[in-house]
Amino acid sequence: MKKYLPLIAFFILPTIYITPFLLTFSHISLSPLPPDFSSDIYLYLNYTALNIDANGMTQNPWYHIQVPTNTFTYLKFGLLNLFSILNDIIGNLTLTLIVWNWLWSAITFLCAYILFNKINYSKNTILTIFGISLLFFFQVSDIPNYLKGFLNLDFSPHILLPLQRTFFPQIATPLLLLYLYFLINAFDNSKSIYWIALFIIQYIAFINFPYNTVVMGVTTFFLIVFSLINKKTIPWKYLIIFATAALIADLAFFMNGSAVVGDTHKSLLDMDFSRISNIIGGTNIILLILSFVVLALQNVNKSVKFTIASVGISIVILQLADLIFNPSLQLTHHFAYFANQVFAIVLFYITVHLDRYFMSYKKVFNFTLSACTLLLITIGLLASSAQAAAGLSKNRENYILYRSLIQLEPAKDDLIIAPSLTVNDIATWLPLVYKSEILFSRNSEFLLPKSEEGNKIYWKREAIYLYLQGIDVKKLHDILFSEDSSQVLIKRIIQVGQRFDLHTDNRFQMLQQVYSSLSTHLERLEKDPQVLKRFFSKYRRIILIDRNHEPIFRYHHISMVEKKRMEIDGFSIIVFENE
Structure with missing residues (x-):
């Protein structure tokens, strides 16, 4: 024995x-859609699905923009490619x-x-x-x-x-x-x-x-x-x-x-x-x-x-x-x-x-x-x-949401608006199973050009994401700079890579930079409703996903025709189309 x-x-x-x-x-x-049991799992799985062309370019899975792979450290290492090969075999x-x-x-x-x-x-x-x-x-x-x-x-x-x-x-x-x-x-x-x-x-x-x-x-x-x-x-x-x-x-x-x-x-x-x-x-x-x-x-x-x-x-x-x-x-x-x-x-x-x-x-x-x-x-x-047992509720919700979205057949010319409160939230895993563009994902910063252009894309999309939650310039200022402001809320607004400055002498400078980047776009959205309308006009449909028990979005900002509404366990799904 x-x-x-x-x-x-x-x-x-x-x-x-x-x-x-x-x-x-x-x-x-x-x-x-795999269950969530590991930190950053959906982020890494998105990376394994990236295709690199002959010019060394790949597509950001959330925003569908081309980015050079030499700006992304993990793509230099072979483990992700090995997983991708195995996935091609298993299917x-x-x-x-x-x-x-x-x-x-x-x-x-x-x-x-x-x-x-x-x-x-x-x-x-x-x-x-x-x-x-x-x-x-x-x-x-x-x-x-x-x-x-x-x-x-x-x-x-x-x-x-x-x-x-x-x-x-x-x-x-x-x-x-x-x-x-x-x-x-x-x-x-x-x-x-x-x-x-x-x-x-x-x-x-x-x-x-x-x-x-x-x-x-x-x-x-x-x-x-x-x-x-x-x-x-x-x-x-x-x-x-x-x-x-x-x-x-x-x-x-x-x-x-x-x-x-x-x-x-x-x-x-x-x-x-x-x-x-x-x-x-x-x-x-x-x-x-x-x-x-x-x-x-x-x-x-x-x-x-x-x-x-x-x-x-x-x-x-x-x-x-x-x-x-x-x-x-x-x-x-x-x-x-x-x-x-x-x-x-x-x-x-x-x-x-x-x-x-x-x-x-x-x-x-x-x-x-x-x-x-x-x-x-x-x-x-x-x-x-x-x-x-602890992950069952969330994984069941994700599974139900995945199955419900199948009925809508999300396509490349659709835009999905979904919560992105944590690194493994809905907005992170959607590209794994659907080809639609996502309005905003906190993880997108890791696969954007390391340039002024990349920052502009990130802050513009986050500004729209925040605006749809009813956050204007004044409220943004209160969240970032009030003495009694929640650290959780601040972390949901700043980039993941900026969190380390929250406990350093660079805190105020970092928050000021975030405020400056977001307030510029928020002011435009507040002053001119056509800015948001022009952004949405590029898409055939807008599919908005929100949680029933803690809704975060305000639908009245979307000046499109509501075509369908689905109420499923834990979620509301609303489909908008251009007139």
Whole structure:
């Protein structure tokens, strides 16, 4: 039975990650619109559907305008293209997403098994499965939620599994695991095959999620430092060749088109050590302590010890990036994706070392590991079930809305006006299933020209979107500058990339810029009703979607003939046509 444990775990652990989908489909039918269980999922799925022409241009899925792809960083990386190919094969976006998530979870399992089996000196299968379960289901920050969940028998839907976020950094974890495996071998046995593998892995990481490459580089740096301090032999010849080749390859790829990263109008450097209280949390402090515990371990393979300690220390240090660099670059945010995975690796290695001290109590130790593994799997199942239950209402609403819109057959020459209050709101997912233009989506800023023209398009459409909600210049001013103004309302008006300035000295300047951009268009809409009429005249129909319980739009601004009205669960759908 013991020899089949890895195979059993291989099927169980990845399947838990698609459990929310399976539970949801017991309540609603399978459709081309995937359920929402992952941050920014609809945004990324829109990116996978983009077609790039011979001139390097693509179409903004919301506004149907052509934009150069070299203004969009993510289009330089290959993960989205890989998903698009898989979707072409399967032919259903939802099924593709389920298969994709299971496959990457399975790949992560295999890579973790390879690394953990390498650093598990006793080759204890139960210990290895425990380590992989730790990687899949454990988060230090959620320990209080775990306790509350078991005590109340009610798991919080806010508990997110460490590997749950689709696309980014989904591929990062297995690549980092493989990199650590080959790095240990390369420093132990300086064979060229290991260095070639390291080069390939870091290059794949760079073209898909470059933050991963930074983690790999800093980890290698600390491994060199610790090796020098302890007078361990370093394979300098291979190391220099590897580093040079990696640098040349990465630069060549990056220079093939000029992707824009972050806000080009801001300085990259923005030193402010007061941010440290918002960056360093309990997970990082514990991870740093455990990393030094690893360094203190005796009578162990130094390459393994230094590699594990290096990756732990690297993640903690890299998460301090926002102390030096502009927070709008989101460096700390992206490096934090690795924190729980690296924590699991470090904790597993310490547990491996503990195994040596329990040789006389092997059965007790294995029983404890088995119990902990079952507990972790239970946490995964309960968290997945809670997320499915929490998202059911919204996913059911989206499904009903999708099915209802089919009757209207939205076409390319139609305009759909829909709520865009959050990143995964209705306006975000509509292009996934319909070809109509969307009035406004908060996510559109990520796929617009990085120019004055792109900003003008964004602010003009948002001004119309706000005007249809009854927000005029005066109300806009009150929302942005009143002392008692809601932060939620402000975040719904400013661009996503501007949110970082809300808590900096640039706050007033940023809000003033937003007000200036929007008020110009709002004044025109207020003074001349023909401005809105001319904008709508380009379309055959206007399809307006609003929520029944919390309507946000005022229909009287639309000077067109109402042709149809549909009342469905939670929504009103009104169709307008030109006279």
